[in-house]
Every structure is written in C-alpha cells, then in structure tokens.
Amino acid sequence: MALSAISVGGMRTVLISGGGIAGNTLAWWLARHGFRPTVVERAAGQRSSGAPVDVRGPAVPVVEAMGLLERLRAAATSVTGARLVDAGGATVARFPMGGDRPAGRTELEIPRADLAAILHRATADDVEFRYDDTITGLTEDAGGVDVTFARGEPRRFDLVVGADGLHSAVRRLAFGPEARYVRHxxxxxxxxxxxxxxxxxxxxxxxxxxxxxxxxxxxxxxxxxxxxxxxxxxxxxxxxxxxxxxxxxxxxxxxxxxxxxxxxxxxxxxxxxxxxxxxxQVHLPRWSRGRIVLVGDAASCVSLFGEGSSLAIAGAHTLAEALAAGGYGAAFRRYETVHRRRTEPKRRAARYVAxxxxxxxxxxxxxxxxxxxxxxxxxxxxxxx
Ligand SMILES: Cc1cc2nc3c(=O)[nH]c(=O)nc-3n(C[C@H](O)[C@H](O)[C@H](O)COP(=O)(O)OP(=O)(O)OC[C@H]3O[C@@H](n4cnc5c(N)ncnc54)[C@H](O)[C@@H]3O)c2cc1C
The missing domain is CATH 3.30.9.30 (D-Amino Acid Oxidase; Chain A, domain 2)
Structure with a gap:
C-alpha cells in the first residue's frame, strides 16, 4: 500500500523500542500517517516460531485493514481444541478453539515470533530498523528527546515509544524500576x-x-x-x-x-x-510522561492468561490513530482512555483464568x-x- 507523506503537527520522528507485536503494528500505522518511525530491537533479527498467541477481538479489524488477514490465516496453527487429560492420558474434557468461530468470529492462533515476523515484513520497506541495540538513556526537553544507545550513535527524536515488553527498558528509564510496576x-x-x-x-x-x-x-x-x-x-x-x-x-x-x-x-x-x-502483570498509573509513551506489555501486560497479543495490536493502532489526529499530549490521553477500557477487564479476568x-x-x-x-x-x- 502506498504510504501518505503528510507532516503531523510537526511531530515526524518516532523512536519505537521493541520490534515485537506492538512495535511493528505501531510502526506500520505511523508510517501510513506520515510519521518517520525508527524501530530499535534488542534481538539480532526476527526469529520464527515461539509460544502460540492469539489474534482475536479488536485486533482482527486492525490486521484486516493492514491487508494481513489471509497471511495470518496461512500462518495459524491447525489447533482446533484443548483437551484436559488425566494421569493415564485419558480425556477429562475437550473444548473447541481457534479458526473461524460461530457467528463469524475470527480467532487465529499463531506462533508469537511468526506473528511478529509477518507484521515486520509488512512494515520493513517504510521503516528504519536497528537490530542488536537498546536504548540506554532518555533526556527530554521542550522540543524532543535525546536518546543514547548501547551500540549506535546518539540521536534526537520527536517522540519515544516503549513497545519493549514486560521487562521494558523505556519504562525503567522513564518511569522507574520494574519492581514498582510489575506484579508477580x-x-x-x-x-x-x-x-x-x-x-x-x-x-x-x-x-x-x-x-x-x-x-x-x-x-x-x-x-x-x-x-x-x-x-x-x-x-x-x-x-x-x-x-x-x-x-x-x-x-x-x-x-x-x-x-x-x-x-x-x-x-x-x-x-x-x-x-x-x-x-x-504491569500496573502503571499513567502510560505516558511528556514525549514518552508505552504500548503493549510494557504498558499493561495482562499476563499469558489474558489476550496480550490482541491487546498489543489494538493498542498500537489506537495510539497511531490518536497521534495522527493531533498533538501528542491529547493523543496520549485519548489512547490511554480508549485502550484502558479494553485492558482492565482482561487483567481482572486473567486471575480467574489462572x-x-x-x-x-x-x-x-x-x-x-x-x-x-x-x-x-x-x-x-x-x-x-
Ligand atoms: C509463554 C507465553 C504464552 C502466551 N500466550 C498467549 C496467548 O495464548 N494469547 C495471547 O494473546 N497472548 C499470549 N501471551 C502474551 C503475548 O505474548 C504478549 O502479550 C505479547 O507478545 C505482547 O506484545 P508486545 O509487542 O507488547 O511485547 P513482545 O511481543 O514481548 O515484544 C517486545 C519486543 O521488544 C524487544 N525488546 C525487549 N527489550 C528490549 C530492549 N531493551 N530494547 C529493544 N528491544 C527490546 C523484544 O525482543 C521483543 O521483540 C503469552 C506470553 C507468554 C510469555
């Protein structure tokens, strides 16, 4: 899809820490809205396989609008059920799961790294990716954020996004130590x-x-x-x-x-x-501070008992749309208001699922x-x- 090249309220450059599910989705939508995203990823490259995660609920229209639904369907596992077994391997109960559910609901189950790789392939031509690096320092002033890296040269960006998962480096640098926000x-x-x-x-x-x-x-x-x-x-x-x-x-x-x-x-x-x-789970009273904002597990990890991958996709899309609509302060507030309504019920449900x-x-x-x-x-x- 051709990307538009409009300047959005003077905010052009966005550094995204983390090239996972939220990071790639956000980069795609920001590029589409005329921003210049750079993704810094700690891993040396995109890997494949990993724990299977879900694409369902509010994530489905987002990946469909990205033109990825068929590619994701092709990459989905062929799992159709979950079976409780006893010590001898006999079935206690079986539940259907995955695929196209009744009433037209789509629920795809895809290895996490394959999902991230598909999102990445859709994004790679329009976004600068820096692998094998991580942010080491963030200094914000009225006009932007100066960023230092473990390997690369220091650079300045209009905005910085932490999409770097449960153990987020951006969250630690901008909000304080992990122990304050991450609850076992x-x-x-x-x-x-x-x-x-x-x-x-x-x-x-x-x-x-x-x-x-x-x-x-x-x-x-x-x-x-x-x-x-x-x-x-x-x-x-x-x-x-x-x-x-x-x-x-x-x-x-x-x-x-x-x-x-x-x-x-x-x-x-x-x-x-x-x-x-x-x-x-991650519990943060606010997801943004000045020009720095968190998305995905970094902001609101619900744990593996929730729907973290779908929430990461939906949250990234909501953040990009809010930024495309206006200044970053109002955009961060709007994103947080809309997306907290999705994450809070899932967070409460996760304890029950556990x-x-x-x-x-x-x-x-x-x-x-x-x-x-x-x-x-x-x-x-x-x-x-
Ligand atoms: C075992 C397991 C099973 C799960 N099962 C499910 C499931 O069935 N359904 C479901 O919906 N969810 C599931 N989840 C949760 C789901 O994987 C996460 O919610 C989802 O991956 C969050 O996406 P994200 O982009 O925020 O973070 P991630 O997918 O974790 O991506 C973060 C990215 O940031 C990178 N990164 C990390 N630190 C740095 C750094 N310092 N600098 C630069 N880059 C960095 C990482 O390498 C990674 O690429 C499961 C999680 C686990 C662990």
Whole structure:
C-alpha cells in the first residue's frame, strides 16, 4: 500500500523500542500517517516460531485493514481444541478453539515470533530498523528527546515509544524500576520446543496436579511443551541463568509421575534453550510522561492468561490513530482512555483464568474438572480444519 507523506503537527520522528507485536503494528500505522518511525530491537533479527498467541477481538479489524488477514490465516496453527487429560492420558474434557468461530468470529492462533515476523515484513520497506541495540538513556526537553544507545550513535527524536515488553527498558528509564510496576501472579512459566511433531496435531493437551500444569501444544509441526506452576517470587533471579531455570522447573515437578511429565522433565534437563519467566502483570498509573509513551506489555501486560497479543495490536493502532489526529499530549490521553477500557477487564479476568488453568488444591482441581465436563458437553464441537 502506498504510504501518505503528510507532516503531523510537526511531530515526524518516532523512536519505537521493541520490534515485537506492538512495535511493528505501531510502526506500520505511523508510517501510513506520515510519521518517520525508527524501530530499535534488542534481538539480532526476527526469529520464527515461539509460544502460540492469539489474534482475536479488536485486533482482527486492525490486521484486516493492514491487508494481513489471509497471511495470518496461512500462518495459524491447525489447533482446533484443548483437551484436559488425566494421569493415564485419558480425556477429562475437550473444548473447541481457534479458526473461524460461530457467528463469524475470527480467532487465529499463531506462533508469537511468526506473528511478529509477518507484521515486520509488512512494515520493513517504510521503516528504519536497528537490530542488536537498546536504548540506554532518555533526556527530554521542550522540543524532543535525546536518546543514547548501547551500540549506535546518539540521536534526537520527536517522540519515544516503549513497545519493549514486560521487562521494558523505556519504562525503567522513564518511569522507574520494574519492581514498582510489575506484579508477580504467584505463577511461573517455562516453555521449550520438542523439535518434532505432537502425537495429536489438532489438540493442546493439558495435565494438572494441584498448583501445576504440564502441556504439549502441537504448534505448527514442532510441538511446544509448557510448564506453568505456582511459586513465590525468586529474589535475584537472572533472566539468562538457564541452569537455574531448569532446576526450578525440575524441582517443581520432580515428584510427578503422571502422564508424560517424567519424559518431559528429561527434555528440560537436556535442553539448551528454555523460555522461563514469572507470570506477571504491569500496573502503571499513567502510560505516558511528556514525549514518552508505552504500548503493549510494557504498558499493561495482562499476563499469558489474558489476550496480550490482541491487546498489543489494538493498542498500537489506537495510539497511531490518536497521534495522527493531533498533538501528542491529547493523543496520549485519548489512547490511554480508549485502550484502558479494553485492558482492565482482561487483567481482572486473567486471575480467574489462572485459577481455572492451574487450580491450587486437590478439591479445586476436582471441582474444575467436574465443571469442565459439564461445560464441554454443552459447547458445540469445533469445525474440522
Ligand atoms: C509463554 C507465553 C504464552 C502466551 N500466550 C498467549 C496467548 O495464548 N494469547 C495471547 O494473546 N497472548 C499470549 N501471551 C502474551 C503475548 O505474548 C504478549 O502479550 C505479547 O507478545 C505482547 O506484545 P508486545 O509487542 O507488547 O511485547 P513482545 O511481543 O514481548 O515484544 C517486545 C519486543 O521488544 C524487544 N525488546 C525487549 N527489550 C528490549 C530492549 N531493551 N530494547 C529493544 N528491544 C527490546 C523484544 O525482543 C521483543 O521483540 C503469552 C506470553 C507468554 C510469555
């Protein structure tokens, strides 16, 4: 699509920290409205695969307007259901998910990095990308923001956006330390590729014991294992300490003999790559300060129990539209008013979803399973894809 070249209220240059879901979506829409976005991304390049995330609700019209719906459909997993299993692998209850739902609702499930890569490919020709770098300093004055980088030369921008996820550098530099804003939900998540297909290519399998969930997701060929378990915050945890992460997962599940858990734990012990993080939410009283604003998980992470990827797309679009309509102060206020109405209910729901997915007690688990059996019987089966 040809991009317009109008100047918007003298605000032309926008630095976006983070080339993920929110960052790429925002860059696309800002370029379309005549801004000159630059994206700085810490990773060395765009990767593929990753944990499957959703495109649904308010994100669907946004990606459709970007002309990406068919590409996203083609990249979606072929998952049509989620199945609770018992220790012997027998089905407790099955729920339909994904695809084109009844009443014309589209819900696509796509590996996170594939979604980011598709958004990136749509954006790359019109936006400057700087990989393998990160912002180290932000100094704002009346006319702009002076930015320093770990590797690149210092530069000045009209606006700076933090789209750099749960552990946002922009949030830390502009609003203060992460501990003030990031709240651990008392749950940890670990995930890894099984580097081969799942036995069941269409169903996500979920096995619970009190306070613990182990699952296998078929993804798009290379199945993903995930471990979601309850536990307190670990002080001083280094986000790059793979050996420690592996130990924490193994300790949490080592007495578990049911389903595929012993075999999956062996895979964890042997893994050279394991995603591991606390399941957290971000609570910020304001999403902007002067010429600096946050979007996506950096502003309002609802956790993996919410709809973070769809919210990231919808929030980025709302921010771009607000900026295109007028000055940054009013635009940031408008964006926050509109988008908080979407994120707050999802944030509250996330705690409830956590309780359903990882019940704490034996009684809680039995009650959840009994309810799931009844609920599964009254839900229609998903159409085969
Ligand atoms: C295991 C797991 C499962 C999930 N499942 C779902 C799901 O089923 N459905 C759903 O809707 N959501 C899910 N989510 C949440 C979803 O992934 C996030 O809400 C979504 O990715 C947020 O998008 P974002 O663009 O704000 O952040 P991200 O996608 O995290 O992107 C942030 C980008 O910023 C970059 N970055 C980070 N720090 C810096 C820095 N200092 N400088 C420069 N760049 C930086 C990162 O490399 C990344 O590219 C899940 C999350 C996890 C962890």
């Amino acid at each position: 939900l008392g749950v940890w998540v670990a995930g890894m590729s099984l580097r081969g297909p799942a036995d069941d290519p269409h169903d996500v399998l979920l096995y619970n014991t009190p306070g613990r969930l182990a699952s296998v997701h078929p993804a798009r060929g290379d199945a993903m294992a995930a471990f979601i378990f309850r536990g307190p915050m670990v002080d001083g945890l280094d986000h790059r300490d793979l050996a420690r992460h592996k130990r924490l997962v193994v300790e949490a599940y080592q007495d578990e003999r049911g389903w595929r858990v012993p075999e999956l734990l062996d895979r964890v012990r042997a893994a050279d790559d394991l995603y591991f993080d606390s399941v957290s 309780g359903l997915l990882v019940p704490r007690t034996r009684i809680g688990l039995a009650t959840r399973n009994a309810t799931a059996r009844v609920f599964a019987r009254v839900r229609p089966a998903a159409p085969a894809r």
